Amino acid sequence: MSELRETKGEKFFNIIEKNAVSILFLIICAVGIAFSGYSLGYLGQEIITRVARNSFLIISLLIPIMAGMGLNFGMTLGAMAGQIGLIFISDWGIAGIPGMVLAMIISTPISALLGWLCGKILNMAKGREMVTSYIIGFFINGIYQLIVLYGMGPVIPIKDPALVLPRGYGIRNTVNLIGIRRALDDVLAIRVFGLSVPLMTFIVIALLCLFMVWFKKSKLGQDMRAVGQDMEVARAAGIRVEHTRIVSIVISTILAGYGMIIYLQNMGTLNTYNSHMQIGMFSIAALLVGGASVNRASIGNVFLGVTLFHLMFIVSPMAGKNLIGQAQLGEFFRVFVSYGVITLALVLYEIRKRRSRTRAGRLLAQDQLDAIKEEQ
Amino acid sequence: MENKRALLKRRIIQLAVIVLVILLGAVMFVVGKEHTILLDNKSIESGGVTYNAFQVVEVQVDGRDKLELGPRDRDKEVVMGQRHKVTVTYFDKYYEEHVVVKKFKVPISQKMVLISLPAVAAELDQSVWLTNYEAPTLLNIPKDEEPIVSDDLIPLDF
Amino acid sequence: MTKIRKFMKSFGWPRIIIGLFLLSLFIIAPFVGVNLGTSLSDTLIRFGMNSVLVLAMVPMIHSGCGLNFGLPLGIIAGLLGGTLSIQFGFTGGLSFLMAIILATPFGLLFGWGYGSLLNRVKGGEMMIATYVGFSSVAFMCMMWLILPYNHPTMIWGYAGSGLRTTISTEGFYLHTLNNFLQIQIGEKLIIPTGMILFFALMAFLVWAFLHTKTGTAMTAVGSNPVFARASGINIDRTRTLSVMMSTWLGAIGILVYQQSFGFIQLYMGPFYMALPAVSAILIGGASVNKASITNVVIGTLFFQGILTMTPSVMNSIIHTDMSEVIRIVVSNGMILYALTRKSEVSR
Numbered sequence: 001m002s003e004l005r006e007t008k009g010e011k012f013f014n015i016i017e018k019n020a021v022s023i024l025f026l027i028i029c030a031v032g033i034a035f036s037g038y039s040l041g042y043l044g045q046e047i048i049t050r051v052a053r054n055s056f057l058i059i060s061l062l063i064p065i066m067a068g069m070g071l072n073f074g075m076t077l078g079a080m081a082g083q084i085g086l087i088f089i090s091d092w093g094i095a096g097i098p099g100m101v102l103a104m105i106i107s108t109p110i111s112a113l114l115g116w117l118c119g120k121i122l123n124m125a126k127g128r129e130m131v132t133s134y135i136i137g138f139f140i141n142g143i144y145q146l147i148v149l150y151g152m153g154p155v156i157p158i159k160d161p162a163l164v165l166p167r168g169y170g171i172r173n174t175v176n177l178i179g180i181r182r183a184l185d186d187v188l189a190i191r192v193f194g195l196s197v198p199l200m201t202f203i204v205i206a207l208l209c210l211f212m213v214w215f216k217k218s219k220l221g222q223d224m225r226a227v228g229q230d231m232e233v234a235r236a237a238g239i240r241v242e243h244t245r246i247v248s249i250v251i252s253t254i255l256a257g258y259g260m261i262i263y264l265q266n267m268g269t270l271n272t273y274n275s276h277m278q279i280g281m282f283s284i285a286a287l288l289v290g291g292a293s294v295n296r297a298s299i300g301n302v303f304l305g306v307t308l309f310h311l312m313f314i315v316s317p318m319a320g321k322n323l324i325g326q327a328q329l330g331e332f333f334r335v336f337v338s339y340g341v342i343t344l345a346l347v348l349y350e351i352r353k354r355r356s357r358t359r360a361g362r363l364l365a366q367d368q369l370d371a372i373k374e375e376q
Numbered sequence: 377m378e379n380k381r382a383l384l385k386r387r388i389i390q391l392a393v394i395v396l397v398i399l400l401g402a403v404m405f406v407v408g409k410e411h412t413i414l415l416d417n418k419s420i421e422s423g424g425v426t427y428n429a430f431q432v433v434e435v436q437v438d439g440r441d442k443l444e445l446g447p448r449d450r451d452k453e454v455v456m457g458q459r460h461k462v463t464v465t466y467f468d469k470y471y472e473e474h475v476v477v478k479k480f481k482v483p484i485s486q487k488m489v490l491i492s493l494p495a496v497a498a499e500l501d502q503s504v505w506l507t508n509y510e511a512p513t514l515l516n517i518p519k520d521e522e523p524i525v526s527d528d529l530i531p532l533d534f
Numbered sequence: 535m536t537k538i539r540k541f542m543k544s545f546g547w548p549r550i551i552i553g554l555f556l557l558s559l560f561i562i563a564p565f566v567g568v569n570l571g572t573s574l575s576d577t578l579i580r581f582g583m584n585s586v587l588v589l590a591m592v593p594m595i596h597s598g599c600g601l602n603f604g605l606p607l608g609i610i611a612g613l614l615g616g617t618l619s620i621q622f623g624f625t626g627g628l629s630f631l632m633a634i635i636l637a638t639p640f641g642l643l644f645g646w647g648y649g650s651l652l653n654r655v656k657g658g659e660m661m662i663a664t665y666v667g668f669s670s671v672a673f674m675c676m677m678w679l680i681l682p683y684n685h686p687t688m689i690w691g692y693a694g695s696g697l698r699t700t701i702s703t704e705g706f707y708l709h710t711l712n713n714f715l716q717i718q719i720g721e722k723l724i725i726p727t728g729m730i731l732f733f734a735l736m737a738f739l740v741w742a743f744l745h746t747k748t749g750t751a752m753t754a755v756g757s758n759p760v761f762a763r764a765s766g767i768n769i770d771r772t773r774t775l776s777v778m779m780s781t782w783l784g785a786i787g788i789l790v791y792q793q794s795f796g797f798i799q800l801y802m803g804p805f806y807m808a809l810p811a812v813s814a815i816l817i818g819g820a821s822v823n824k825a826s827i828t829n830v831v832i833g834t835l836f837f838q839g840i841l842t843m844t845p846s847v848m849n850s851i852i853h854t855d856m857s858e859v860i861r862i863v864v865s866n867g868m869i870l871y872a873l874t875r876k877s878e879v880s881r
Contacts, residue, residue: 092405093409093410093487094404094405094408094410095408095409095410095456096408098405098407098408099408101401101408102401102405102408105397105398105400105401105404106401108397121870121874124874128661128873130661131603131661132873132874134661135866135869136870138809138862138866139862139869139870141862142859142863145858145859146856146859146863149859150854150856150859324680328679329679332672332675332676335672335675336669336672336673336675338672339665339668339669340673342665343662343668346661346662347651347654347655347662349658350654350656350657351654
């Protein structure tokens with residue numbers, strides 16, 4: 001009856017606001033590139049490497065967003081599972097693609113169990129999933145350390161002295177993943193315009209994207225979107241809300257585990273006690289930079305985000321050095337920007353949520369007014 | 377009843393998938409297992425006969441680069457999987473070239489095997505030239521830890 | 535019997551488990567050669583160091599802003615106060631007083647900004663608070679490098695600018711409170727009276743405030759916003775006030791911590807300081823929207839007691855220091871427990 005009462009100015013403002021984070025980042029990157037003095041070839045190569053390395057992990061975040069559970073800070077759980085798989089294959093001396101596949105097979109049940117646990121807990125904390133999943137990450141990190149730092153060695157048999165600390169139990173701080181280093185990247189590495197492109201990794205990522213597209217249209221995907229829209233309505237429609245939410249977290253965790261394995265085969269070194277904690281923050285920041293929000297994210301956001309975020313990441317130390325004479329300042333700057341971006345995105349999301357609520361109220365009031373007028 | 381049968385069918389499929397995945401894991405284990413092959417050009421005694429080390433010998437594992445070994449030299453190749461081929465090229469005392477190609481299978485449990493080249497060249501039994509090798513414990517002391525390669529962002533060590 | 539059951543229920547099983555665990559540690563301690571006197575005084579000193587930081591949780595929980603994961607913001611105000619006090623050349627006890635005075639405007643200013651932000655994001659406070667804390671720490675990392683501090687004890691010797699990562703408080707406010715009216719019983723048992731008195735003073739101030747008209751309004755906002763609005767309370771202003779108080783208490787808290795610890799930790803130092811304080815108050819029996827001074831006292835004693843006792847006792851029993859892992863599991867487990875409780879106000 002009454003059309004959206006929105007002026008052109010408001011529309012423009014809305015578009016700007018929806019993409020505020022990406023636009024801000026574009027500006028930062030442009031300035032950074034100009035001042036860093038890096039060649040385009042170097043930047044291109046770095047970006048290709050990092051897109052191949054990180055995309056899988058970031059895509060794993062999409063499903064819980066679809067189910068309305070916000071950013072899954074619990075993806076660190078999957079990363080831990082992936083790392084446990086990698087520790088085992090390193091000990092057994094399984095290398096190459098078979099090693100990666102075996103690591104994925106080992107990680108799957110661990111991820112599924114952790115994801116199920118995470119989903120259960122998140123169902124008890126509806127409405128504050130994000131902060132809860134964030135704390136779950138820390139909590140499970142404690143358990144992970146208990147297992148890896150104290151359990152591995154005599155209790156969980158890990159024999160290779162290159163992995164076990166000299167004291168006889170516990171895994172070393174850094175594990176050299178020489179067996180699977182660049183295993184996937186080098187399968188089909190081609191050169192395009194002088195840049196080396198790990199085609200196989202991109203094919204794997206493309207397959208995952210296809211899976212995501214298919215999943216969105218599947219019955220389960222539709223259910224998840226319904227749950228994400230409104231839990232009560234979904235429940236009334238006969239969808240098992242709790243179950244659907246758990247499944248979304250389980251899938252995300254398993255995918256995060258695979259993503260971590262792909263990430264680490266590129267890095268070639270496992271930081272046993274840090275890698276997983278950093279990766280959650282990285283991935284979430286990158287996704288948000290790509291224009292995603294707490295309740296809306298697409299595959300496009302992933303690629304735009306990973307490109308922009310890592311561009312900023314690469315150029316800022318050098319730009320800091322050239323601008324102010326201190327590379328360290330640039331490093332702190334990129335840390336600040338990573339956290340700032342998440343803060344900004346979360347704040348914008350909450351503000352928008354409130355505004356849309358008040359706007360809906362305003363429209364309703366207008367509607368009623370119109371109705372009264374018509375009656376007269 | 378119908379429901380029960382569907383459930384049973386589902387359970388069976390689930391079980392089959394799990395078994396398949398475990399099987400895949402086992403295959404990956406066998407295929408991806410790394411073995412270190414030590415290639416040893418050293419005199420060896422077998423059945424009362426001594427087979428002398430070569431003055432110079434070329435050896436090739438699978439399709440890799442050829443390695444040239446002098447007397448008492450030892451080199452190594454790290455290979456994946458069980459089945460491999462070793463090609464030994466040597467000259468006898470009449471300066472005639474001989475090529476011996478042997479296919480072999482490394483037992484899954486052995487991390488390191490030693491291949492005696494003189495024994496291979498003499499075409500002895502596989503059990504003579506292919507033996508398990510336990511590295512002395514001294515070799516097991518790991519090197520210093522490598523510098524950490526990472527995208528360190530923040531000291532996140534709560 | 536029902537009385538006991540009622541008490542058990544109100545106390546909550548996690549607290550009982552943690553309490554029993556702590557008690558057993560204290561019982562085992564003498565048998566494995568850990569000196570009880572030292573343990574007790576360590577616990578008390580750590581209680582004094584951390585209690586004000588834990589107290590900083592109370593106002594925000596009262597006004598319904600949830601757990602103050604943004605504590606690092608308050609800590610930064612304290613760091614500014616401490617470093618400025620040294621920069622202006624104050625020494626000894628006076629420098630502590632000046633640090634508090636100098637930290638106050640920053641605490642109030644940051645708190646005001648932080649509070650105004652939280653008012654715009656009602657319902658999502660905790661996650662945003664966490665990230666406000668993180669980003670402010672990261673922002674200050676840059677600032678510590680470029681702010682024009684030039685007191686020789688604080689800046690990098692070779693660069694001639696930029697603050698050090700750790701600055702000793704020796705000669706400034708080291709042990710100002712610790713040594714005040716300190717009581718020594720026997721050889722090992724030391725009671726840091728000054729610190730405990732200071733905490734008591736702060737706790738009394740908060741308690742008294744919560745019983746003023748504004749204070750009760752704050753509690754009303756937290757427990758029943760609809761009722762509060764109906765009775766004409768300005769919700770946003772009350773919430774901002776509570777956040778300002780929390781931030782200011784965080785600033786004071788870190789100064790108390792530093793005077794005992796001996797060092798000002800800049801840069802990434804404050805990064806994870808919120809989590810121990812949050813879990814301490816939860817261990818003391820607080821929930822996401824209810825907290826009292828008693829919760830602060832019990833929680834800090836329990837939490838710091840475990841932190842003090844586990845390393846020494848564990849080390850003597852199994853010759854392994856698993857305390858770090860235990861700390862991570864206990865403190866985060868406690869936060870998880872609190873987050874999953876159904877609270878009266880759903881948010």
